[in-house]
Amino acid sequence: MSTLQPDWRKRFSQLRAVVTIEMRRYFFTRQALAIYLLALAPVVIIGLHAITSPLGRHCNIAEDTEILAGIIQLFYVHLGIFFGCLILFTWLFRGEIVQRSLHYYLLAPLRREIIVLGKFIAGAVTTSIIFCVAVSLSFIFMYGHFGPKGQQFVFDGPGLHHLGAYLVITVLACFGYGAIFLALSLIFRNPVIPGAFFFGWETISSVLPATLQKFSITFYLKNLAPVELSGKGLLSVFTVVAQPVSEFIAIPGFFLFIGLALYFACWRMRTIEISYAKD
Amino acid sequence: MAIYKRLYRPYAGRYTGHRFRFWVITKSALRTLFDSRFLLAFFVACNIPFVIFLLIIYITNNAAAQALLQMKGSPILIDNFFFLRYLIFQSTLSFLITAWVGPGLVSVDLSNDALPLYLARPLTRTEYLLGKFGVIFMLTSAITWVPGLMLLGLESSLGPIGWFQRYYWLFGSMFIGSLLWIAVIGLLSLTLSAWVKWRIVATGAMLGIFFALAGFGEALNQVLRTNWGHVLNLGYDINLAWFNLFRMDSVTGPYNKPAIGRLMELPSWAGWVSLSLLCAFCLLMLNKKLKAREVVR
Numbered sequence: 001m002s003t004l005q006p007d008w009r010k011r012f013s014q015l016r017a018v019v020t021i022e023m024r025r026y027f028f029t030r031q032a033l034a035i036y037l038l039a040l041a042p043v044v045i046i047g048l049h050a051i052t053s054p055l056g057r058h059c060n061i062a063e064d065t066e067i068l069a070g071i072i073q074l075f076y077v078h079l080g081i082f083f084g085c086l087i088l089f090t091w092l093f094r095g096e097i098v099q100r101s102l103h104y105y106l107l108a109p110l111r112r113e114i115i116v117l118g119k120f121i122a123g124a125v126t127t128s129i130i131f132c133v134a135v136s137l138s139f140i141f142m143y144g145h146f147g148p149k150g151q152q153f154v155f156d157g158p159g160l161h162h163l164g165a166y167l168v169i170t171v172l173a174c175f176g177y178g179a180i181f182l183a184l185s186l187i188f189r190n191p192v193i194p195g196a197f198f199f200g201w202e203t204i205s206s207v208l209p210a211t212l213q214k215f216s217i218t219f220y221l222k223n224l225a226p227v228e229l230s231g232k233g234l235l236s237v238f239t240v241v242a243q244p245v246s247e248f249i250a251i252p253g254f255f256l257f258i259g260l261a262l263y264f265a266c267w268r269m270r271t272i273e274i275s276y277a278k279d
Numbered sequence: 280m281a282i283y284k285r286l287y288r289p290y291a292g293r294y295t296g297h298r299f300r301f302w303v304i305t306k307s308a309l310r311t312l313f314d315s316r317f318l319l320a321f322f323v324a325c326n327i328p329f330v331i332f333l334l335i336i337y338i339t340n341n342a343a344a345q346a347l348l349q350m351k352g353s354p355i356l357i358d359n360f361f362f363l364r365y366l367i368f369q370s371t372l373s374f375l376i377t378a379w380v381g382p383g384l385v386s387v388d389l390s391n392d393a394l395p396l397y398l399a400r401p402l403t404r405t406e407y408l409l410g411k412f413g414v415i416f417m418l419t420s421a422i423t424w425v426p427g428l429m430l431l432g433l434e435s436s437l438g439p440i441g442w443f444q445r446y447y448w449l450f451g452s453m454f455i456g457s458l459l460w461i462a463v464i465g466l467l468s469l470t471l472s473a474w475v476k477w478r479i480v481a482t483g484a485m486l487g488i489f490f491a492l493a494g495f496g497e498a499l500n501q502v503l504r505t506n507w508g509h510v511l512n513l514g515y516d517i518n519l520a521w522f523n524l525f526r527m528d529s530v531t532g533p534y535n536k537p538a539i540g541r542l543m544e545l546p547s548w549a550g551w552v553s554l555s556l557l558c559a560f561c562l563l564m565l566n567k568k569l570k571a572r573e574v575v576r
Contacts, residue, residue, distance in 0.1 A: 031480065038491060042498050049502045058504070067501045079494040083487045090479060098477050192482035193379055199490070 014110045018118025019125075022092075026126040031091055035084040035127065039134035042071050042080075046138050050145035061146060061153050065162070068142045069227035072135060072166050077221055080134075081173045082199060084127055089181035090191045092119045100276045113266040120182055120262060127174040135170050139163050158226070165226040172224070172254055176217040179261035186268040220254045223247070300402055304410025309417060312380060321379075322418070325372045329426040332365050336430060340437035357434055357442075362449055363525040365427060370460050370517070373419040374489070380418060381468025382481030384411045385569070390476050394569065404569050408469070415465040424457035452524040460517055463554055466561035473568040489513055506544040510553045519550025 026032060046068075053059050096102035105115050143150035143159060153159045180198065184191040205216035213219045224247060295303055313319055338344045339353035355361065388394050397407050431450055435443040468485055475481040492511045499508030509515045522528075 034484070034487070038487075041495050042502075045495075045499050045502045052503075070501060071498050075494045075498050079491045083483070083491050086483055087480070087487075090483070094479050095477075098479070190379075190479055190482060192479055192486065193375075195483070196375070196378065196486055199486070 011111070011114060014114050015118050015121070018110075018115060019122045022119050022122030023126055026088060026122060031087050031095075032126075032130075034087050035130055038080040038084050039076075039130050040137075042075055043134055043137045043141065046071075046141040050141045054145055056146040056149065061143070061149060064142055064146075065227060066229070068138065069225065070229055071138065072169065073222070073225055073229055076131065076135060077169060077173050077218065078202065081127065081131055081170065082177055082202070084131065085123075085174060085177035085181050086192065086195050088123050088127055089120075089178045090185040090195065092123055092182060092185065094185050094189075094191065097274060097276065102274055106274070112269045112272075116182070116262070116266050116269045120178060120265070123182070124175045124178045127178065128171045131170045131174060132167050135166050136163070139166065162226045165224055169221050169224050172251070173217065173221055175258055176220075176254060179258040179265070180217070183261045183265045183268070186265055186272065214253075217254075217257075220250045220257075223250045297401075301406040301410035301413060304397075304402075304407065305413035305417065308384065308411070308414045312414070312418075318376075318379070322376065322422075325369070325376065325422040326426065328365070328368050328372070329422075329430070332430055333433065336434050336437065340434070340439075357438065359446065359449055359452070359525045360527065362427065362431065362453060363521060363527065365430065366423065366453065366456055366460075366521065366525075367518075369423045369427070370457075373422055373460070374464055376418055376422070377415055377464045377468050378482055378485050381415055381465065382472045382475070382485060383478045384414060385469055385472040386476060386478055386481060389473060389568075404566075408565060408569060411469055412465050415468065416461055419461045419465070420457070423461065424454050427453040427457065449525070452526075456521050456524045459520055459554065462558055463513065463517065466558050466565070470561040470564045470568075473565055507549075509545050510549055513554075513557070515545075516550040516553045519545060519547045520554060523547035523550070 049059075056064075093102065096105070106112070139162075143154050146153070154163075181191065181195060184194050184198070188194050202216050202218050205213050205218055208216075313322075335353075335355055336357060338348065338350075339355055339357055345351075345353065388397065394407075398404065402410075428450060431446075431453060435447075467488065468481075471481040471484050471488075472478075475484055493514060496508035496511035496515075499511070500506060
């Protein structure tokens with residue numbers, strides 16, 4: 001009877017092995033270069049701003065706080081992390097198929113669900129680390145150049161709370177987009193095209209009815225943002241303000257969303273057959 | 280085993296003229312592409328807006344149709360802004376088609392080392408590139424300027440007296456505006472296809488260049504308090520060029536605000552220059568990559 005019981009310790013060690021192997025690969029690939037570029041581009045601009053405006057000569061903290069909120073909520077969450085995850089997570093399985101190496105994993109004596117979870121965790125941790133470092137650097141440059149005033153804002157004011165919220169948003173975005181793209185890559189041969197439609201959905205989600213907004217990643221992340229952005233542009237005219245949800249609902253709701261996507265990916269992986277010639 | 284003597288037998292069929300050899304590549308690629316039913320369906324769906332615009336023009340200019348629909352005159356004004364909206368709409372669809380088709384055009388030949396096989400034949404590198412570009416040109420032309428000129432022709436014939444004399448230049452604007460867009464997206468997708476080995480990555484890079492670069496430009500504008508970050512936004516650049524071509528300065532938007540006002544942050548030459556630089560860069564990169572050579576490992 002004991003042989004039918006799942007050996008969780010063995011499965012956990014297998015999962016850890018997959019995560020370690022994969023993480024080593026993701027940090028130093030060509031695809032990672034694009035992710036570094038996406039993550040660090042705003043850091044360079046903010047660094048330039050810090051150099052050209054020492055001690056806040058041409059700016060003030062309130063204005064820069066709103067700009068940083070815009071960069072994190074619009075650039076990082078909507079574009080940088082989105083495309084970073086699109087690059088990395090669609091490559092987790094499609095890349096192995098293109099490079100004709102997926103069968104090595106499939107021939108190894110481990111459950112396919114462990115391969116999916118291991119690859120997902122490795123990808124999510126990699127993107128989270130890269131983007132969290134970038135967000136932290138952006139934050140440091142944005143307030144560092146104000147000198148004592150900036151220090152006061154960070155340590156005696158709401159600064160650290162803002163940083164914490166931004167890091168939580170970044171990590172959740174990496175996990176959320178990652179799960180979606182991982183699932184898409186197991187359905188479509190070229191998952192980038194459905195990814196483009198998903199991008200369109202995320203972009204217009206704010207103008208959709210409140211019920212439909214709950215089927216987007218940005219809806220949950222928006223509720224966690226410490227600074228509310230003032231609406232600008234055409235979409236703001238049609239924006240439907242949905243009932244905000246508390247952190248205690250947003251975060252578990254978000255993980256439920258991720259769990260469903262991963263469950264689907266595991267289910268799909270169980271029946272997947274690879275034909276390198278076809279792909 | 281029987282061994283048959285095989286002698287050289289030259290090709291006995293009809294030769295394609297020197298000038299149109301690139302067409303062989305285009306024709307064969309198009310045939311392969313349209314084997315996909317999904318692409319065919321999407322391509323047909325791309326022309327639905329054309330039918331809608333056609334109906335709008337017909338109803339606007341036909342009193343009997345208006346009476347039948349119980350309309351008191353048409354609420355839609357058919358002017359340069361109408362045709363610009365058509366071009367903007369169709370160019371979005373043509374971008375999707377190019378993002379789908381373009382990245383796979385050259386990468387397949389490069390990853391399978393098939394380029395020397397092409398260039399060993401009486402075909403120059405320019406003709407090879409022209410053949411591949413022809414695929415994108417044919418697909419996107421069929422949904423941008425060809426139906427656009429048909430709409431203009433219809434409006435010229437059905438529209439009020441003097442419409443053609445007032446807007447005859449729109450034929451040129453529609454044609455040049457579409458060609459500019461096709462050149463930008465076509466060259467960009469071919470460059471990515473040549474430099475990025477895998478189709479998935481090339482498609483992702485194409486979307487990334489359009490959207491992430493626009494976001495980066497906007498961040499640049501906000502942080503450095505400038506407007507020049509817009510030049511990184513290819514959509515903004517093409518709009519600058521189109522607004523210039525469609526003479527949008529003369530059209531007023533809602534609440535009597537000039538429609539051009541939204542884009543007045545940069546002069547129109549900035550759009551033309553950045554698009555030209557992008558095309559030149561793409562050609563340079565293609566010239567560097569598309570060489571018949573064998574890599575011996």
